[in-house]
Amino acid sequence: MLDRNKIKVAVAIPAKNEQRTIGSIVMLSKKHADKVLVVNDGSTDKTALVALLAGAEVLSHKYNKGKGAAIVTALKWAVKENIDIIIFIDGDGQHDPGAIPDLIKPILWDDTDISIGSRWHHEQGLREMPFHRMLGNWVLSTATSLSLSKMIRDSQSGYRAFHRRTFPAFMQAMEIGFAVESEMIALADKAGFRWKEVGIKASYFGLDANTESSWYHGFTVLGKALRLLRLQKPGRFFGALSVFSFFLVITLAFWGKTAYPDEKLLPLWMLYFVAFFIITGGFFMFAAIMLSGMNRISERIFKSVMQLIER
The missing domain is CATH 1.10.287 (Helix Hairpins)
Incomplete structure (x- = not known):
């Protein structure tokens, strides 16, 4: 078991044009982490400034490189800062930073190497998920599961915690878009790391479906999931x-x-x-x-x- 008082925990927030919500996410995350990093992925608004004022460290991409590139940037920073556990959370307010203690608990107890926040394992989270998101998530998770050693219920959740031993597995170039969630769990599974899902709820009030259109996003991720199946299995x-x-x-x-x-x-x-x-x-x-x-x-x-x- 890891002693929470003797390890460094960080929250990393990939963000693009999230000036409206990034400040509150940073301040709420600081209650449960030693450091908070915002990877400003080519924002054209004041995301970086708001994050700095809220108390986060900020690393900025000069142009939008995609979520996968933002995650790699955060992981390289975590290695440099000797972070033991890093939590990725979306900057649009969908995820509740208050769930961080529950998310990292299985890692602290050495029950897993990667903890994935799953809306399918939380009664309220599942009940509040819009039907089109539920259907799309089920299709994409089923397709992703075919390339894994076991079933995953919420393959598209961006709310995840990683032990430092897993960082090297994700340092290579990854998917630049939203399909990175599927690729990361496939890489972890291939490397033999343990992973489990922890129930979380998500808020969809006032949120855009995605930067890309929902249909385009869904078919893009499905195509990437099938490519992963061809490569991994x-x-x-x-x-x-x-x-x-x-x-x-x-x-x-x-x-x-x-x-x-x-x-x-x-x-x-x-x-x-x-x-x-x-x-x-x-x-x-x-x-x-x-x-x-x-x-x-x-x-x-x-x-x-x-x-x-x-x-």
């Missing part, structure tokens, strides 16, 4: 494509026999399609087997490297 990705191809073969054959009951053979055009999907399904199956084996080897190497870095 190629066996599952290509295996699913193989199963789908063979399903089309069976469907075409059944439909052909139903549509042409008096024919001994299927029409030539249909035979071409059946042959194509059989070959395609076989290729995807071969790729799933080969890449799955290679992926297991790479995961062992990655975990060994992370263990050496930790030592």
Whole structure:
């Protein structure tokens, strides 16, 4: 168990044009952390000035680099400042800094390396989530979970706490946009770090859905989640494509026999399609087997490297 009085806890807030809410978030976060950092990601308003006046340290990007870049900046700062636990929280007022003690408790008790604030694990948080957000979150979390070793309910939560031993895993270039949440948990899972979800509530009053439109944001993150599945779990990705191809073969054959009951053979055009999907399904199956084996080897190497870095 870690002694809270002997470790350094910091809150990092990636922010772009959040002058309306950043001050209160900083002041509320200071009650539960030794340091508060605001990464001003190319804001065109007074976000940086308000954050400074509220008592935060501020690091500014000259132009908007995206949330992933802001997180890397905060992690590099945390290493330099010898931070033991860093909490990421959104600067738009969606997250309650008062939940920080509950969020870091599993890390203090050495029950996990990463603690993720989950709206699905909090009755009030789930009840107050707008339906379109709930549906989108479920789809994106399901897609992200396919690339993980276990199910995650709230893959898009930006309210997270990390032990210092996990920092090196996220120092590489990451997704620049909102898909960074999915990538970070995939990287953590691949490195063998423990992670768990802790119930939190979120406020949506007066908030924009996102800087990007909700639909564009959702499809972008879904595409990135599927890319993560292909990279992290190629066996599952290509295996699913193989199963789908063979399903089309069976469907075409059944439909052909139903549509042409008096024919001994299927029409030539249909035979071409059946042959194509059989070959395609076989290729995807071969790729799933080969890449799955290679992926297991790479995961062992990655975990060994992370263990050496930790030592």
